[in-house]
Amino acid sequence: MTTKWQSDADYLLLIEDLMETVDVQRLESFVHHKVTNRLAHSLSVSYRSYRWAKRLNLDTRAIARAGLLHDLFFYEGCDKHEVGGKGHNYEHPRIALANALKITELSDKEQDIIVKHMFGTTLAAPKYAESFIVSLIDKQCSIMEVTGGLKDLLVNKYHTATSFFSRRLAYSAANYNNQNQSYMDIDE
Ligand SMILES: [Fe+2]
Ligand SMILES: [Fe+2]
Numbered sequence: 683m684t685t686k687w688q689s690d691a692d693y694l695l696l697i698e699d700l701m702e703t704v705d706v707q708r709l710e711s712f713v714h715h716k717v718t719n720r721l722a723h724s725l726s727v728s729y730r731s732y733r734w735a736k737r738l739n740l741d742t743r744a745i746a747r748a749g750l751l752h753d754l755f756f757y758e759g760c761d762k763h764e765v766g767g768k769g770h771n772y773e774h775p776r777i778a779l780a781n782a783l784k785i786t787e788l789s790d791k792e793q794d795i796i797v798k799h800m801f802g803t804t805l806a807a808p809k810y811a812e813s814f815i816v817s818l819i820d821k822q823c824s825i826m827e828v829t830g831g832l833k834d835l836l837v838n839k840y841h842t843a844t845s846f847f848s849r850r851l852a853y854s855a856a857n858y859n860n861q862n863q864s865y866m867d868i869d870e
Pocket of ligand 2: 723727752753820
């Protein structure tokens, strides 16, 4: 995830009240996309979207806040098949909106950003440019998280494999020396 948000005072001002809530902090305890936690993912989506909103002269407040709240749901991804209704992709933005409304007021634009963030896997089109950006950035972050996790997995496997082979080599070398030693011992 990006960490630049931590030193961006303008951005922090927009989300600080939300970051102080128990519900937003709770997101950290949920695994997201198998490799990160839901708070880290939400901050990535929020901050990357915020920077696009700044560049494009869009509503930075709406995009930062709704971006942070877009996945405000409290079940693990592995339990998504139990969500019922029309399924996880359709239901979790609506659950996130209901949860978000319990902790803050939301404009029509902020509500649209949250509900439409799964556009592409759900049919309803975003009403605002900010909603479209968050739905794109959400997909970008998801891909980056999954490929980053895959890379870490491969690197770890590589290190495990190489340390296994170096241990085997060290073991063989030690055995070879021991055998030589024994052989020498017998000769003596
Ligand atoms: Fe989502
Ligand atoms: Fe998301």
